[in-house]
Amino acid sequence: MTTKLGYAVALVLLLIAPFFLYPVLLMKFLCFALFACAFNLILGFGGLLSFGHAAFFGGAAYITGHAIKVWGLPTELGLLAGAAAAGIMGLAAGMLAIRRQGIYFAMITLALAQMAYFLFISAPFTGGENGLQGVPRGTLLGMVDLQDNMAMYYFTLAIFLAAFWLIARTVHSPFGQVLRAIRDNEPRAVSLGYDVDRYKLQAFVLSATLAGLAGALKTVVFQLASLTDAHWHMSGEVVLMTLLGGVGTIAGPAVGAGIIVALQNLLASGPLSAWVPVVLGVIFVICVLSFRRGVIGELRAFIQKSF
Amino acid sequence: MSEEHILVTDGLSKDFLGFTAVDNVTLKVRTGDIHALIGPNGAGKTTVFNLLTKVHQPTRGTMTYDGRDITRAKPAQIARMGMVRSFQISAVFPHMTALENVRVSLQRELGTSFHFWRSEKSLRVLDERAMELLTMVGLERYAETEVHEMAYGRKRALEIATTLAQEPKLMLLDEPTQGMGREDVQRITELIREVAKSRTVLMVEHNLGVVSALCDRITVLQRGAILTEGTYEEVSSDPRVKEAYMGRAA
Ligand SMILES: Nc1ncnc2c1ncn2[C@@H]1O[C@H](COP(=O)(O)OP(=O)(O)OP(=O)(O)O)[C@@H](O)[C@H]1O
Numbered sequence: 431m432t433t434k435l436g437y438a439v440a441l442v443l444l445l446i447a448p449f450f451l452y453p454v455l456l457m458k459f460l461c462f463a464l465f466a467c468a469f470n471l472i473l474g475f476g477g478l479l480s481f482g483h484a485a486f487f488g489g490a491a492y493i494t495g496h497a498i499k500v501w502g503l504p505t506e507l508g509l510l511a512g513a514a515a516a517g518i519m520g521l522a523a524g525m526l527a528i529r530r531q532g533i534y535f536a537m538i539t540l541a542l543a544q545m546a547y548f549l550f551i552s553a554p555f556t557g558g559e560n561g562l563q564g565v566p567r568g569t570l571l572g573m574v575d576l577q578d579n580m581a582m583y584y585f586t587l588a589i590f591l592a593a594f595w596l597i598a599r600t601v602h603s604p605f606g607q608v609l610r611a612i613r614d615n616e617p618r619a620v621s622l623g624y625d626v627d628r629y630k631l632q633a634f635v636l637s638a639t640l641a642g643l644a645g646a647l648k649t650v651v652f653q654l655a656s657l658t659d660a661h662w663h664m665s666g667e668v669v670l671m672t673l674l675g676g677v678g679t680i681a682g683p684a685v686g687a688g689i690i691v692a693l694q695n696l697l698a699s700g701p702l703s704a705w706v707p708v709v710l711g712v713i714f715v716i717c718v719l720s721f722r723r724g725v726i727g728e729l730r731a732f733i734q735k736s737f
Numbered sequence: 738m739s740e741e742h743i744l745v746t747d748g749l750s751k752d753f754l755g756f757t758a759v760d761n762v763t764l765k766v767r768t769g770d771i772h773a774l775i776g777p778n779g780a781g782k783t784t785v786f787n788l789l790t791k792v793h794q795p796t797r798g799t800m801t802y803d804g805r806d807i808t809r810a811k812p813a814q815i816a817r818m819g820m821v822r823s824f825q826i827s828a829v830f831p832h833m834t835a836l837e838n839v840r841v842s843l844q845r846e847l848g849t850s851f852h853f854w855r856s857e858k859s860l861r862v863l864d865e866r867a868m869e870l871l872t873m874v875g876l877e878r879y880a881e882t883e884v885h886e887m888a889y890g891r892k893r894a895l896e897i898a899t900t901l902a903q904e905p906k907l908m909l910l911d912e913p914t915q916g917m918g919r920e921d922v923q924r925i926t927e928l929i930r931e932v933a934k935s936r937t938v939l940m941v942e943h944n945l946g947v948v949s950a951l952c953d954r955i956t957v958l959q960r961g962a963i964l965t966e967g968t969y970e971e972v973s974s975d976p977r978v979k980e981a982y983m984g985r986a987a
């Protein structure tokens with residue numbers, strides 16, 4: 431009940447927000463919210479800490495930029511191409527990493543993401559240090575001009591909502607039930623006949639694909655794909671957003687992304703601008719020490735306690 | 738398909754860093770029997786189960802189940818072939834309800850377990866069967882309880898329901914009544930007798946009352962090796978068996 435109400439309020443806020451706040455900032459938030467929710471699918475629901483999700487985000491950003499700018503694909507197809515490429519990267523990385531547990535899984539994903547990063551630095555299609563600039567936003571179905579920020583905002587919102595719905599559905603699906611069982615007691619899941627590696631791999635590929643969609647969308651919004659998107663800082667930032675908002679909750683990572691994007695934006699113009707990473711670091715430490723379940727996790731526990 | 742022996746191990750051995758936990762075990766479990774594996778603590782009973790269900794690879798020896806060599810099979814594959822186990826230390830899904838625990842075991846047969854786009858409401862067709870199984874182990878009142886809140890004995894009972902949900906041909910039970918009150922032991926004993934009418938059961942059990950009430954054949958393990966085998970009368974009158982147990986107690 432409270433959850434439904436919460437979603438309804440959030441939806442209304444998202445619909446009216448661009449009349450009060452700068453749409454590009456809101457779109458940045460939506461892209462990172464999608465990225466964090468996708469990441470949470472593997473961390474929160476698959477129980478695996480990937481430290482290389484920037485490779486999917488950044489990889490898709492480049493593919494989409496290239497597909498739209500150089501191949502001249504329509505925007506919708508460009509986005510799909512980016513997401514699909516991230517899914518394929520996820521499949522390859524997942525097949526190498528999925529058998530590992532805990533810290534080894536994190537290390538392999540980090541190593542693979544670093545490999546991808548060096549590839550992006552040297553490959554010709556990424557534009558190296560300059561990145562891919564001036565990617566045209568194009569039109570939606572050849573009719574709506576996405577150069578208009580309002581149109582672009584609602585397009586971004588629609589994609590975000592669809593992906594968010596898919597993630598929520600995945601968590602509450604037959605597949606999601608098996609994932610829960612695996613996270614709860616893996617040896618028991620094996621003894622009931624589940625090939626747990628295949629389930630984890632599917633979760634990883636889904637997570638990578640949707641992280642890619644987030645990166646692809648980001649390219650279209652900012653008309654830019656750059657090395658920043660694929661840097662390991664980005665992998666760390668998405669971990670931070672997810673933990674801050676509430677790992678293993680459906681909406682938490684989006685809230686965490688909102689907090690981080692808002693802070694970055696507020697601090698960037700003030701006297702603390704050089705200290706943004708430090709401030710984020712301090713917040714992270716406070717969060718880990720005092721409310722481990724994250725914003726949404728703590729809120730949920732509070733509501734459960736008081737009713 | 739109707740082999741005389743559903744499970745045969747030949748010279749099965751397992752070494753852990755030079756220590757032989759299972760030593761040249763040749764075990765034959767007759768189809769339809771309730772077969773007990775007993776022996777003092779540390780005799781290697783659980784390790785035999787771990788070898789059968791591929792948690793460990795055997796160091797030497799072979800295993801044949803249902804006429805097929807399973808020495809190199811994969812763990813999940815064993816379960817799909819109909820050999821399903823319960824664990825000595827209760828193995829449940831603690832953050833799911835009792836009903837969900839059983840349902841996730843039933844779910845595999847629907848063939849939708851990879852479907853991430855389908856609603857979990859589609860699993861409700863299994864609820865009736867899941868309730869039946871919970872009722873069999875006396876847990877119908879706890880269907881909606883999250884399992885980490887349940888008492889230990891009830892978790893053990895739930896694990897049996899979850900195992901039964903797989904409709905195993907060969908059910909491996911590792912000390913199913915351990916940690917249960919007397920009434921529950923009674924109930925589980927009756928339940929095992931009932932479900933064993935249509936399947937084979939291999940069980941590790943310390944409660945000799947349960948063993949004598951249920952088991953057709955008994956294998957006694959000591960320090961990893963088979964000490965003797967026979968009916969309850971044969972085994973319980975064997976002086977070496979008494980010594981094996983006494984020797985530990987002294
Ligand atoms: N993974 C392992 N690594 C090393 N040693 C092991 C391992 N598993 C079991 N052992 C050893 O093998 C021996 C047999 O253990 P096992 O658990 O099979 O005994 P058990 O007959 O089931 O005993 P209990 O009645 O106490 O359950 C013990 O000495 C144990 O310490």
Ligand SMILES: [Mg+2]
Pocket residue numbers: 782783784825
């Ligand atoms: Mg044991």
